[in-house]
Each structure stands twice: as C-alpha cells, then as structure tokens.
Amino acid sequence: MENKDSSKISRGDLLKGIVKKGGLMMLGGLPWAAYVEENKEEEFVLRPPGAVDEKKFVESCIKCGICVEECPYDTLKLAKPGDDALTGTPFFTPRDIPCYMCTDIPCVEACPTDSLLKDLVSDDNNDKYDINKAEMGVAVIDRKNCLAYWGIRCDACYRACPLLDEAIVLNFERNKRTGKHAMMKPEVNADICTGCGMCEHACITEKASIFVLPREKALGKVNDDYIKGWDEEDESRLDSNNIYIDKNQVEKSTLDYLNDTGSLLNDE
Amino acid sequence: MMSNLSKYRYLILRRIVQITILVLFWGANRYGWKVLVGNLSTAKVLDSFYLADPLAVLQILATGTIISLDILIGVLIIVIFYGLITGRSFCSWVCPINIVTDSAAWLRKKGYGEKGNKYLKLPKSMRYYVLGLALILSLVLGVAAYEVINPIGITVREIVFGFGISATVLILIFLFDLFVLKNGFCGHICPVGGFYSLISKFRLLKVHLENDKCTSCMDCKTVCPEVQVLGIVGKKSGDISQGACTNCGRCIEVCEDDALRFKFF
Structure with missing residues (x-):
C-alpha cells in the first residue's frame, strides 16, 4: 500500500479485501447457522391447531405471540432459547396443559401471518370453524406401561377424550391371567384423534403412558401401490398425490377383461 | 434542580416511552389490554391494525414465504414512520436493549469500564454485514435467522410472556459494551439498528x-x-x-x- 495512489485500488488489494470480508462473514455466519439449524431441528414439537406443516411454520411464523395471548387456557407457550421449539414460536406441552379445543379457535383467528390457517380447521364449506379437524398430533399408547393393558381397570384417557368413543375406543378382552375378569384396552383411532392431549394430561401413570406425538413422527405412510380395494374412499389417496387415472381409458370391466381370451389364443 | 433535570429531559422522556411500550405489551398478555398486543416483531394496535418489524419480515420473505397483506401494511407504516419522519429513533426511544447499553456507556464514561478499545476494533459498518448475513442465512436455512438470536426479540418476549434466558443475554451485552467495545452491540453489531440507519437518510x-x-x-x-x-x-x-x-x-x-x-x- 505504501507507495500507491490511495484513490486507486489494485486488483490484488480488491481481491484481498473480498477474501477478508468473505472470510469474516463465514467466521460469524457458520456458528450462527449452526445454532439456528440446531434450534430449528426440534422434531417433536406440538403446534397450535391449524398450524401449517412444520417446515412452512418455522418459515412464516413472525413470533408475535398473539396466539399465545389469545389462548384462554394458557396452553400455548412461546419457546424460549433452550425449549424444544424454534425460539419465539408457539408450542404446547399436553402433560402440563392440553389444548381444550375451543370451538371458536381464538389462536387461529388471531394469527396475522397464516401460520395458523383457518382452512385447516374449518368445515368443508370453509365457512365455520371445526376444531375436530385439527391435526396437532396423534396420541400413542405405551402398552407396556398402560395399566389397562395390565388388566387393571383404568379408563382415564378414554373419559378425558373430547371425542369419546371415536378418537379413543375401549376394546374388551378376556383377562386370561385371572380367567374371570375383563380387560378394557384403550385404542387410538389416528384418523380421528386431533392430538389435543387431554388423554396425556389425564393419564394416571407417573410418566404418561398415552402421549401425543407429531403425526409425521408417530405415523407410517403406505406407498401408492397399496390401495384398500374394499374402501372406496381409499382411492382418493392417489388423487391427493396427483396421480391421474383416466377411468375412460378402461373400456371393459375387470371380468370382461379376464374372460377375453382373444389375444391369448392368437399366435401371430 | 430544574436546570439539572432539563439536562435529562429527553433521556427521561425516552425511558418513559420505552417502559410504557413494554408495560402495554405486558398488560396485553396479563390483563388483556388491547392497546398494543404482541411484541416488537409484530403488534396489533387498538385491536384494529398491525405494526411489523421490517427486518423480521424481510427475513421471512427471504425464506420464500409470502406474507399476509395485514403484515405488509404494518411494515409500510413502520418504514414510513422511521424512515421518512423520525429516523432511527426506534433504537433510542423504543428498544429496551438501549437502556442496557446506555447504562454500560454511562459507566464507561465514569471510568468503570475498559478504556480506549484495546481488545477489539470493529468497523461501524459491520452491522450491515450482519444484516446481509441475516438475509443470506434466512434464505439458506429456511428460517428467519436473526430472529432466532435477536436479543431485542428474546428480551421483549420474555418480559411479556415470562422470564427465561434473557437476563443472561442482557448481562452479556452489558459486559461486552462495558469491557470490550464502546457502544459495541448497538453501534456495531445490531442489524435492526443497521436497517433503520439505511432507511433514515431522508427523515424529516x-x-x-x-x-x-x-x-x-x-x-x-x-x-x-x-x-x-x-x-x-x-x-x-x-x-x-x-x-x-x-x-x-x-x-x-x-x-x-x-x-x-x-x-x-
């Protein structure tokens, strides 16, 4: 630099400047990125009703906390650094306070960023809230520690469930050990369970033996080539995956197709 | 006494404004007041319209998310208010971190802190690089990157919604300003101040x-x-x-x- 005109910057100096600034930005950026990445990879977080999927949720939530303020049961909390959710975003811990399924869903109503989406918790015409459509998570039973599976009579979760006899049903079985008692084993219907966590809150074991997990953690997924042929509804799974079946192309009924031996006997 | 007080007239007014805003946010959560609901990233005013932090929204946009019109209008109000009218006054009249860093600067002036920036020299322009980095990281990581570590957000959220780690963060900033770098956080690092600096050139x-x-x-x-x-x-x-x-x-x-x-x- 000593004997150069200060108004002119040589190519070498420019390059050095870029390398220096770029290097310093990486020095700050890498640990920052690592912290953010670590902070956002909380896979077992339960979001308020109507929440868009987790990836979109952490993108769009502006961390204003208005949903938390609207929640009349103090169910929702804003994550602090160290909590199991991206800092500043709302989540809930059902064992402490479950979602009590308000029919007017004030948290969704209040969200200014559409991170909680009305459409996801509305009836089919999108004109009225239907909290039973919420998919906050799904309850999972630990059969090893559930007292009902031991044969001890407990139906705390079944009674606590707001969709009694729908989301949790009791299966009656003979208690083979005693030979004279019934077992009343709870079972969760994942299609109906909203993940509100009232069962987890009610469970009487020291650590809950029924607990809510995010649906993508608790549930498997069947590939498209398995369809329940006995269930007309099940074929709609294909439509939702944008696989197009042109029903007009199928000219013959299945039976006609199988009985059609014409092309088989043709040796040409 | 009066002349002494008048030497602090703006300082006192600023503290009143800063604390009033925090009290309104706090009361919204605690007692359901409707004056200012939310926090400094997004607030609903008088139950009718929103104000939104432009830098937070820029980061959200950088993740590729489309933001609602309510929020965009809130950003516009803020940008016009600070950018065209009162300048970077967010930093000295609203932001609660300002109380902490002003205290550190005051103690430093009294001779309790380190003198002459012996340990660390940073250019004032560093905040613009932090701002740029915040947008790049938001784009790459798919989450508003500065909002995860923003001490303003962490502090206000915890004052409104209950305490956690914010005291640690504030002590860290206080000690950094007092013993490492004069006006270190607000003057060199914080991209929120950097953003308002950038848009405030033509203020009234x-x-x-x-x-x-x-x-x-x-x-x-x-x-x-x-x-x-x-x-x-x-x-x-x-x-x-x-x-x-x-x-x-x-x-x-x-x-x-x-x-x-x-x-x-």
Whole structure:
C-alpha cells in the first residue's frame, strides 16, 4: 500500500479485501447457522391447531405471540432459547396443559401471518370453524406401561377424550391371567384423534403412558401401490398425490377383461 | 434542580416511552389490554391494525414465504414512520436493549469500564454485514435467522410472556459494551439498528447545529453513541443528516451553548 495512489485500488488489494470480508462473514455466519439449524431441528414439537406443516411454520411464523395471548387456557407457550421449539414460536406441552379445543379457535383467528390457517380447521364449506379437524398430533399408547393393558381397570384417557368413543375406543378382552375378569384396552383411532392431549394430561401413570406425538413422527405412510380395494374412499389417496387415472381409458370391466381370451389364443 | 433535570429531559422522556411500550405489551398478555398486543416483531394496535418489524419480515420473505397483506401494511407504516419522519429513533426511544447499553456507556464514561478499545476494533459498518448475513442465512436455512438470536426479540418476549434466558443475554451485552467495545452491540453489531440507519437518510426530524453558538466544547461528542454523525460540530452549521443518528437528543440536552436543537423538516 505504501507507495500507491490511495484513490486507486489494485486488483490484488480488491481481491484481498473480498477474501477478508468473505472470510469474516463465514467466521460469524457458520456458528450462527449452526445454532439456528440446531434450534430449528426440534422434531417433536406440538403446534397450535391449524398450524401449517412444520417446515412452512418455522418459515412464516413472525413470533408475535398473539396466539399465545389469545389462548384462554394458557396452553400455548412461546419457546424460549433452550425449549424444544424454534425460539419465539408457539408450542404446547399436553402433560402440563392440553389444548381444550375451543370451538371458536381464538389462536387461529388471531394469527396475522397464516401460520395458523383457518382452512385447516374449518368445515368443508370453509365457512365455520371445526376444531375436530385439527391435526396437532396423534396420541400413542405405551402398552407396556398402560395399566389397562395390565388388566387393571383404568379408563382415564378414554373419559378425558373430547371425542369419546371415536378418537379413543375401549376394546374388551378376556383377562386370561385371572380367567374371570375383563380387560378394557384403550385404542387410538389416528384418523380421528386431533392430538389435543387431554388423554396425556389425564393419564394416571407417573410418566404418561398415552402421549401425543407429531403425526409425521408417530405415523407410517403406505406407498401408492397399496390401495384398500374394499374402501372406496381409499382411492382418493392417489388423487391427493396427483396421480391421474383416466377411468375412460378402461373400456371393459375387470371380468370382461379376464374372460377375453382373444389375444391369448392368437399366435401371430 | 430544574436546570439539572432539563439536562435529562429527553433521556427521561425516552425511558418513559420505552417502559410504557413494554408495560402495554405486558398488560396485553396479563390483563388483556388491547392497546398494543404482541411484541416488537409484530403488534396489533387498538385491536384494529398491525405494526411489523421490517427486518423480521424481510427475513421471512427471504425464506420464500409470502406474507399476509395485514403484515405488509404494518411494515409500510413502520418504514414510513422511521424512515421518512423520525429516523432511527426506534433504537433510542423504543428498544429496551438501549437502556442496557446506555447504562454500560454511562459507566464507561465514569471510568468503570475498559478504556480506549484495546481488545477489539470493529468497523461501524459491520452491522450491515450482519444484516446481509441475516438475509443470506434466512434464505439458506429456511428460517428467519436473526430472529432466532435477536436479543431485542428474546428480551421483549420474555418480559411479556415470562422470564427465561434473557437476563443472561442482557448481562452479556452489558459486559461486552462495558469491557470490550464502546457502544459495541448497538453501534456495531445490531442489524435492526443497521436497517433503520439505511432507511433514515431522508427523515424529516433531524438534529440541527448552529455553529455560531458552538464553543467546540465537545460535550455532545462524549455522550453521542454514534459519534461519527457529529462530524460537522465545530466546523459548520447544518443538519445531522446521517442515518445512523438515533435522534436520542442527548447532544441537545447536554449542550451548554444551546447550539443544538431538533428541527422538523
């Protein structure tokens, strides 16, 4: 630099400047990125009703906390650094306070960023809230520690469930050990369970033996080539995956197709 | 006594404004007041419209998310208010971190802190790199990157929704400002202040210097958290026009010569 005109910057100096600034930005950026990445990879977080999927949720939530303020049961909390959710975003811990399924869903109503989406918790015409459509998570039973599976009579979760006899049903079985008692084993219907966590809150074991997990953690997924042929509804799974079946192309009924031996006997 | 008090008139007013805003946010959560609901990233005002932090929204947009019209209008109000009218006054009149860093600067002036920035020298422009980095990281990581570590957000959220780690963060900033770098956080690192600096160049409210009255005592420069904006002091009359000026008014109230005043337009 000593004997150069200060108004002119040589190519070498420019390059050095870029390398220096770029290097310093990486020095700050890498640990920052690592912290953010670590902070956002909380896979077992339960979001308020109507929440868009987790990836979109952490993108769009502006961390204003208005949903938390609207929640009349103090169910929702804003994550602090160290909590199991991206800092500043709302989540809930059902064992402490479950979602009590308000029919007017004030948290969704209040969200200014559409991170909680009305459409996801509305009836089919999108004109009225239907909290039973919420998919906050799904309850999972630990059969090893559930007292009902031991044969001890407990139906705390079944009674606590707001969709009694729908989301949790009791299966009656003979208690083979005693030979004279019934077992009343709870079972969760994942299609109906909203993940509100009232069962987890009610469970009487020291650590809950029924607990809510995010649906993508608790549930498997069947590939498209398995369809329940006995269930007309099940074929709609294909439509939702944008696989197009042109029903007009199928000219013959299945039976006609199988009985059609014409092309088989043709040796040409 | 009165003259003594008038040397702190803006400081006292600023503290009142800062604390009132926090109390309103807190009361919204605690008692359901509807004046200011939310926090400094997004607030609903009087149950009718939103205000939104432009930098937070920029980061959200950088993740590729489309944001609602309500929020965009809230951003527009904020950008017009600070950018075109009151300048970077968010930093000195609203932000609660300002109370912490002002205290550190005051103790430093009293001689309790480190002197002369021996350990660390950073350019004032670093905040713009932090801002750029915040947007790049938001794009790459798919989450508003600065909002995860933003001490303003962490502090206000915890004052409103219950305490956690924010005291640690505040102590860290306090010690950094006191013992490592003068005006270290607000003056060098914080991209929120950087953002408002960038948009505040053409604001209406400015500090005006009448050089005829100025005796070049440099009292203003000892209290100013962004000394470089006072470049014209002792040289020529004019407006303090740089965007980095937070319009805190400290220079005005300490000036014994009455050479500085707020000028609107």
